[in-house]
Amino acid sequence: MNLQTEPVLRRKSPADSIDTFIKACIYSLSLHVVIIIAVIIASLFKPAFIKKPTQESYAVHLIDPGPLSTATTTLVKEKTNRKTDKFEAPSKSKIPSKQIAPVESKVSTKTADAVEKKSVEKEIKKEDEAAAAQLNKQKTGGTIDIKKFPYEWYLIAMETKIYGNWDTLMVTTLSSSTIRVLIYFQIDKNGKLKAVKVEESSNDEFIDKSALEAVKMSEPFPPLPPGYKEDILEVHFGFKITSRH
Amino acid sequence: MAFIPFGGFAHSAEVFINVERQRGSAVRIAILNFTLRNTENAIPDIEKMGVIAERIVTFDLNFSGHFEIIDNKQMIKDIIDKEIKSGKTDWQAWKDLGADAIIYGEYYANQNKEIVVEGRVYDVERKEQIAGTKYTGTPNVFRKMVHRFSDQIVYLFSGERGIAETNLAFTTRIKGFKELAVSDYDGHNVAQLTNDKSIVLFPSWSPSANWILYTTYRKNNPDLYMLDIEKGEHVVISKKIGINTSATWSPDGKKIVFTMSTRGNSDLFSVDFKGKNLSRLTSTRSIETSPTFSPDGKQIAYVSDISGSPQIYIMDADGNKKERFTYIGNYNADPSWSPRGDMIAFSGILDNNFNLHVRRVDGRFEKQLTIYQGSNESPTWSPDGRHIAFTSTRNGTQQIFICNSTGTNQTQITFLNGEAFGPAWAPKTRD
Numbered sequence: 001m002n003l004q005t006e007p008v009l010r011r012k013s014p015a016d017s018i019d020t021f022i023k024a025c026i027y028s029l030s031l032h033v034v035i036i037i038a039v040i041i042a043s044l045f046k047p048a049f050i051k052k053p054t055q056e057s058y059a060v061h062l063i064d065p066g067p068l069s070t071a072t073t074t075l076v077k078e079k080t081n082r083k084t085d086k087f088e089a090p091s092k093s094k095i096p097s098k099q100i101a102p103v104e105s106k107v108s109t110k111t112a113d114a115v116e117k118k119s120v121e122k123e124i125k126k127e128d129e130a131a132a133a134q135l136n137k138q139k140t141g142g143t144i145d146i147k148k149f150p151y152e153w154y155l156i157a158m159e160t161k162i163y164g165n166w167d168t169l170m171v172t173t174l175s176s177s178t179i180r181v182l183i184y185f186q187i188d189k190n191g192k193l194k195a196v197k198v199e200e201s202s203n204d205e206f207i208d209k210s211a212l213e214a215v216k217m218s219e220p221f222p223p224l225p226p227g228y229k230e231d232i233l234e235v236h237f238g239f240k241i242t243s244r245h
Numbered sequence: 246m247a248f249i250p251f252g253g254f255a256h257s258a259e260v261f262i263n264v265e266r267q268r269g270s271a272v273r274i275a276i277l278n279f280t281l282r283n284t285e286n287a288i289p290d291i292e293k294m295g296v297i298a299e300r301i302v303t304f305d306l307n308f309s310g311h312f313e314i315i316d317n318k319q320m321i322k323d324i325i326d327k328e329i330k331s332g333k334t335d336w337q338a339w340k341d342l343g344a345d346a347i348i349y350g351e352y353y354a355n356q357n358k359e360i361v362v363e364g365r366v367y368d369v370e371r372k373e374q375i376a377g378t379k380y381t382g383t384p385n386v387f388r389k390m391v392h393r394f395s396d397q398i399v400y401l402f403s404g405e406r407g408i409a410e411t412n413l414a415f416t417t418r419i420k421g422f423k424e425l426a427v428s429d430y431d432g433h434n435v436a437q438l439t440n441d442k443s444i445v446l447f448p449s450w451s452p453s454a455n456w457i458l459y460t461t462y463r464k465n466n467p468d469l470y471m472l473d474i475e476k477g478e479h480v481v482i483s484k485k486i487g488i489n490t491s492a493t494w495s496p497d498g499k500k501i502v503f504t505m506s507t508r509g510n511s512d513l514f515s516v517d518f519k520g521k522n523l524s525r526l527t528s529t530r531s532i533e534t535s536p537t538f539s540p541d542g543k544q545i546a547y548v549s550d551i552s553g554s555p556q557i558y559i560m561d562a563d564g565n566k567k568e569r570f571t572y573i574g575n576y577n578a579d580p581s582w583s584p585r586g587d588m589i590a591f592s593g594i595l596d597n598n599f600n601l602h603v604r605r606v607d608g609r610f611e612k613q614l615t616i617y618q619g620s621n622e623s624p625t626w627s628p629d630g631r632h633i634a635f636t637s638t639r640n641g642t643q644q645i646f647i648c649n650s651t652g653t654n655q656t657q658i659t660f661l662n663g664e665a666f667g668p669a670w671a672p673k674t675r676d
Contacts, residue, residue: 152370153272153345157311157402160271191404222405225368230502236261 028116114176149233151225158187158221162237179204181211182238186232194232202241211239252634261529272345272402275305275315277325279350279362286354288384296348298362298391304431305395305409306348308428308656310631310649313403315344346375348398350391360387364394366401367591370660376401388433398535408627410674413634414438414448414457415645419664425459425472426665428635430627430644432658439479447491448669451498451518455675458482458492459503461503468502471518474675482520491535494518496542502526504534513547536563536584537589539606546570546580548591557591559606571604573611579623583605584672585630588612588650591636592622603650614652634658634665658660 091222149155185193196215198208215237224233276674277294306312315321322456324338354371355361367376377475378397379389384642389410394623396407408430417426417435423443425438449458457472467483469492485487487506494501495515502515513526527533529644531551538545546559551568554575571577576594583589587606592599595613599622603609615621619639626633627647634647640657643664648655 020432149370150371153368153375153402156270157273157347160311161403222402222404227371227373227375238261 052231111122149228154222155224158218158235161218161221162214165217166239167210179207179241181208183211184213185215185235185237185239187221187224188232189224191219191223193219193221199236203214207239208240211237214239254616256373256470257394268609270313271311272314273343274306274346274348275307275321275339275344277321277350278347279352280352282353284353286356286358288354288358289477289508290294291352291354294352294360294387295350297357297387298352299467301388301400301431302348302395305392305407305589306398308647308649308654309395309399309403309407309409309429310654311399316341316471317342322438324554334372335535336369336372337340338567344369346402350394354644355381359383360390362390362392362394363398366398366411379658388429392429405629406674408629408632411628412454412560412671413625413645413658413668414450415659415665415668416446416448417659417665418660419605425457427474428659430647432660432672435659438474446667448495448667450669451494452672453498454671456518457669458503460490460492461489461645473648479664480520481516482516493536493538496539496540500562502545503534504536504540506518513545526560527567535579539582540584540586546582548578548597550579570608581624581626581633583650584628585625588630589624590633590650592624601633601652603633612652614648618655620644623667627670628674632670634668634670636668 027104084095086163166219179202180200181202183196184199185196195215196212202211224230258328258585265388271644276299278295279298281292281295283290284291300480303314307314311587320342324330324335324342327338328335338637345368347369348364349367350364352362359381362384363379366375366473367373368375368508372528376397378394380393382390384653386450393635394410395409399405399409411430412427413432414425416423417425417437419437420442422442423444423446424441425448426435427438428435438457439459439461441461443611444462445459446467447458447460451457455474457474459470459472460467461470462482463467463470466484466486467488468492471480471482471562472478473480482492482501483503483505485505486502487509490510492501494504499517500515501518501520502513504511505514506512510530511534512528513536514523516523526545527547528548529551531549532555533547533549536545536546537547537565544559544560544561546557548555550556551558555578556572557570557577557580558567559570570580570589571591571593574593576596577591578593578599580589580591583603588603589606590601590603593602594600595616599620601621601624603614604609614633615637619637621635621637621639624633624635627633632647633650634645634653635642636645637646637655637657639646643666644661645665645668646655646657
């Protein structure tokens with residue numbers, strides 16, 4: 001015979017809960033009394049910290065909104081799966097203890113360079129003739145070769161910046177039909193413009209110049225994505241002007 | 246192959262951006278509430294800081310103009326709720342929401358009662374972290390830490406230094422007096438800088454953002470003083486009888502140009518930062534005031550009523566080659582030269598009210614930024630040249646507003662009982 005035993009909780013009787021209720025009332029009442037007395041005593045002394053700060057109570061000298069010596073900045077390693085649970089146990093092992101000096105000008109560049117990445121881009125071999133021809137085809141077809149540069153956010157950020165800097169005040173009124181310009185440029189790791197030139201002219205000096213200026217004015221570009229291991233990015237950037245006539 | 250890389254770079258990728266490609270929007274980002282990781286070390290109100298951090302980052306990034314913020318909070322919450330249930334990140338849901346990137350942070354208090362914020366940026370397309378930074382600081386610099394995270398995100402996506410950590414100086418009314426005050430660029434952390442019990446006006450930051458020039462009636466005459474912010478010391482620059490006012494620094498920090506009156510007539514003068522080596526830049530019978538340097542230090546824009554009404558003029562920094570800049574309207578004042586060099590912001594009277602304008606230095610473009618919204622004056626540029634702070638009376642009293650240089654995103658940032666006016670945007674983050 002297979003006998004199982006398990007504990008059964010005692011049922012609460014109504015008398016129990018009434019007893020608990022009365023106890024709770026007494027505790028609550030005594031607690032309130034204590035708090036009220038405490039507040040009365042506190043208000044008699046009027047300590048400075050209870051006083052509500054008013055605009056007039058500022059010190060004459062600058063209350064520094066942030067001494068930087070008290071704020072430090074450290075890089076954190078990649079964590080692809082965000083922890084969405086609240087009150088998650090601290091994952092101390094994931095946080096490097098090393099801290100970099102809070103030198104502001106260096107913070108951002110160091111971050112960009114130093115964040116560790118798990119997925120390392122495959123080494124890109126030198127393009128052979130066939131690949132080059134393929135790229136050329138894509139250029140005229142207007143598609144984007146994102147296999148070697150799979151960072152859509154970067155391209156959007158770059159485009160937004162260039163188009164935002166494109167001064168179309170002059171060109172839109174002058175052009176008579178759809179005109180294209182292709183600008184070639186290179187961006188280095190830190191977002192610096194390394195080389196820039198008109199690759200395919202619109203045969204309109206003003207328009208070529210405006211497109212060239214848009215690219216130049218957009219420097220600095222965002223630093224190249226940390227996961228991108230090459231030194232530079234080559235961009236063939238097309239501008240189009242369609243006449244309103 | 247159409248191109249041989251310049252300079253012999255061995256490795257690079259090529260991208261071809263098609264003309265039709267432009268999506269018409271900036272990088273779209275979803276900003277999540279920051280999560281309290283643990284409650285081991287209690288700090289008062291630490292639970293509320295996650296929402297505050299999310300608000301700060303949202304304000305900063307939205308105002309930066311580099312992003313399109315996904316503001317559908319309910320959708321974001323739904324995705325997070327699902328993620329909590331399943332225990333993993335639902336990248337497809339974020340992609341469907343239109344997010345290019347996710348901004349997320351965790352925070353907690355450490356044993357030293359400091360707050361630690363870990364901010365992360367994720368690439369939705371590639372399902373990976375783009376950047377992650379840990380900030381540690383005392384609770385009173387919590388806002389600053391989050392602002393710094395915002396600026397790092399701005400740098401990541403634009404290559405430019407953000408402005409979230411910068412400060413504004415302005416005049417505010419305290420106990421019936423007008424005193425100098427400073428705040429964060431978003432209007433938080435207001436602190437009083439002078440206690441003259443008088444009238445303090447026209448703050449102007451040094452290029453290093455360590456000193457502020459201002460005019461005070463402390464000794465019943467409008468004298469020019471300089472405040473050393475770190476030491477709290479106030480130094481006299483000029484206290485000639487008559488006016489000594491509306492000063493500005495040259496971009497190299499070596500010269501101060503200001504308005505001084507001689508025999509009752511105001512002209513522009515320059516001195517070094519010790520108040521020595523006075524030299525005269527204008528000598529007319531009209532009033533010359535409100536100087537502002539071009540960022541290369543070669544030119545000065547200022548106001549003169551030599552034509553019969555106040556108009557803006559541009560001259561060389563040594564006082565030569567004066568040329569009129571504004572012609573429209575019969576009252577144009579408060580010029581402020583953009584740090585990028587291409588624009589001058591100013592205020593002009595229209596329908597008895599001041600309105601803000603920006604005008605290209607080459608005159609090819611002008612835009613009025615405010616209309617029918619009270620009086621709008623005293624524009625000042627953010628260090629990145631993308632934003633303008635100004636005084637507006639649109640909500641009753643004079644308060645400080647900020648907006649983009651195109652006039653969009655006009656946001657009130659001070660809500661002081663006394664008025665706040667005449668802002669000066671610090672040219673850099675104070676270190």
